[in-house]
Amino acid sequence: xxxxxxxxxxxxxxxxxxxxxxxxxxxxxxxxxxxxxxxxxxxxxxxxxxxxxxxxxxxxxxxxxxxxxxxxxxxxxxxxxxxxxxxxxxxxxxxxxxxxxxxxxxxxxxxxxxxxxxxxxxxxxxxxxxxxxxxxxxxxxxxxxxxxxxxxxxxxxxxxxxxxxxxxxxxxxxxxxxxxxxxxxxxxxxxxxxxxxxxxxxxxxxxxxxxxxxxxxxxxxxxxxxxxxxxxxxxxxxxxxxxxxxxxxxxxxxxxxxxxxxxxxxxxxxxxxxxxxxxxxxxxxxxxxxxxxxxxxxxxxxxxxxxxxxxxxxxxxx
Amino acid sequence: xxxxxxxxxxxxxxxxxxxxxxxxxxxxxxxxxxxxxxxxxxxxxxxxxxxxxxxxxxxxxxxxxxxxxxxxxxxxxxxxxxxxxxxxxxxxxxxxxxxxxxxxxxxxxxxxxxxxxxxxxxxxxxxxxxxxxxxxxxxxxxxxxxxxxxxxxxxxxxxxxxxxxxxxxxxxxxxxxxxxxxxxxxxxxxxxxxxxxxxxx
Numbered sequence: 478x479x480x481x482x483x484x485x486x487x488x489x490x491x492x493x494x495x496x497x498x499x500x501x502x503x504x505x506x507x508x509x510x511x512x513x514x515x516x517x518x519x520x521x522x523x524x525x526x527x528x529x530x531x532x533x534x535x536x537x538x539x540x541x542x543x544x545x546x547x548x549x550x551x552x553x554x555x556x557x558x559x560x561x562x563x564x565x566x567x568x569x570x571x572x573x574x575x576x577x578x579x580x581x582x583x584x585x586x587x588x589x590x591x592x593x594x595x596x597x598x599x600x601x602x603x604x605x606x607x608x609x610x611x612x613x614x615x616x617x618x619x620x621x622x623x624x625x626x627x628x629x630x631x632x633x634x635x636x637x638x639x640x641x642x643x644x645x646x647x648x649x650x651x652x653x654x655x656x657x658x659x660x661x662x663x664x665x666x667x668x669x670x671x672x673x674x675x676x677x678x679x680x681x682x683x684x685x686x687x688x689x690x691x692x693x694x695x696x697x698x699x700x701x702x703x704x705x706x707x708x709x710x711x712x713x714x715x716x717x718x719x720x721x722x723x724x725x726x727x728x729x730x731x732x733x734x735x736x737x738x739x740x741x742x743x744x745x746x747x748x749x750x751x752x753x754x755x756x757x758x759x760x761x762x763x764x765x766x767x768x769x770x771x772x773x774x775x776x777x778x779x780x781x782x783x784x785x786x787x788x789x790x791x792x793x794x795x
Numbered sequence: 796x797x798x799x800x801x802x803x804x805x806x807x808x809x810x811x812x813x814x815x816x817x818x819x820x821x822x823x824x825x826x827x828x829x830x831x832x833x834x835x836x837x838x839x840x841x842x843x844x845x846x847x848x849x850x851x852x853x854x855x856x857x858x859x860x861x862x863x864x865x866x867x868x869x870x871x872x873x874x875x876x877x878x879x880x881x882x883x884x885x886x887x888x889x890x891x892x893x894x895x896x897x898x899x900x901x902x903x904x905x906x907x908x909x910x911x912x913x914x915x916x917x918x919x920x921x922x923x924x925x926x927x928x929x930x931x932x933x934x935x936x937x938x939x940x941x942x943x944x945x946x947x948x949x950x951x952x953x954x955x956x957x958x959x960x961x962x963x964x965x966x967x968x969x970x971x972x973x974x975x976x977x978x979x980x981x982x983x984x985x986x987x988x989x990x991x992x993x994x995x996x
Binding site for chain 1: 971
């Protein structure tokens with residue numbers, strides 16, 4: 478009898494625990510699911526230091542097809558359209574092109590809508606306090622870097638709909654470097670007509686993803702040795718190509734730890750005695766290192782000190 | 796005093812009566828069918844602009860009032876819908892999504908846009924960032940503040956040229972990073988897939 482009571486009490490307590498506090502990871506997984514399955518129309522702004530970028534973000538699920546549209550509303554603009562696993566970028570300075578991928582590379586790190594287990598090794602998931610964001614009750618989830626070489630990322634998730642309401646890159650002093658804040662969101666039963674219209678459009682055909690990967694293998698350049706990167710970063714791509722804007726030739730390396738991307742450029746040095754130094758805009762750091770016979774530039778959402786160390790570790794192979 | 800008698804009464808007389816040109820001398824008039832009487836009375840009222848609300852010919856006020864109480868939607872989708880339906884009928888147009896405004900923008904503006912916020916690098920009092928030199932960059936205002944440049948004009952001009960070169964390069968790098976980062980996720984997925992397959996072997 479005692480045993481049965483014990484079992485019963487366990488059964489009663491267990492759900493009480495689980496419904497009380499969801500773990501940070503569960504909340505993130507719920508958020509990813511909500512973002513993929515709901516029809517919503519949201520507006521948000523990204524604040525980087527003194528500059529601000531407003532976006533509109535629409536998402537719908539029509540049958541088994543996911544439709545997503547993200548557009549930058551200021552300046553020349555940028556339109557990103559996703560239909561299931563094809564993402565098309567419309568930019569003012571180049572012809573539209575498509576990539577075979579199932580998430581938009583926008584201001585919110587893509588991995589958050591995907592498998593965040595990937596980040597376990599380098600980041601901790603911590604539950605923060607509750608608050609009110611965009612007029613709705615929200616729960617803070619902090620993604621904290623395990624070392625000081627990367628920024629932390631904080632997210633506020635809607636307690637009811639599980640959708641993201643706010644997020645920020647936070648440095649290790651607790652300063653918010655780049656904030657994303659929803660100003661409006663409406664969740665609807667029916668997909669927005671604008672998104673359904675997309676189904677009737679033709680988009681450029683993307684290169685198959687294997688082709689991109691193979692191309693990298695062929696072009697893997699052993700021109701430079703990059704001596705140091707924070708733990709968890711792996712090389713995704715390396716090649717030599719010309720930059721679009723100024724036609725300069727560069728040796729290019731793309732690294733990622735699953736959360737942020739880091740680009741390393743090695744180029745012919747510019748004339749004149751250029752000092753090494755960093756620039757930053759929001760969470761994005763650009764570190765320009767003058768190594769004498771070549772220039773190294775590191776770009777990514779990483780602290781300036783990390784970018785500096787990476788840039789200075791680049792050397793000619795022995 | 797029958798109805799037949801009333802009908803004989805000329806409508807003209809009735810009208811004259813209402814206009815105050817004749818007097819109600821005959822009780823018969825009161826028995827005139829009320830509908831006709833009422834209609835005549837109304838016409839008279841309107842002509843003299845005495846009607847209160849039924850026959851206001853100037854409707855601009857009431858329209859304005861109605862518009863005021865109309866709920867306002869910050870929803871531009873309707874407008875776009877009409878645009879798109881016209882496009883949809885034209886099979887040739889595939890990429891008219893972007894409004895022509897975007898095409899006016901020059902390439903460099905995007906890159907510049909990316910660096911404008913540059914000088915505001917947050918510097919904590921005791922952060923290690925203070926050890927890192929900060930480049931000055933104000934591409935749009937043209938009042939870049941050199942750290943320790945020579946004051947000789949020729950050298951200054953040369954320095955300015957170099958600065959512009961570096962500025963261009965930084966803009967190009969930022970744009971390139973943004974673009975390359977777009978394929979990062981699919982590349983990573985392809986890599987992990989390949990690794991998983993290798994492990995199987």
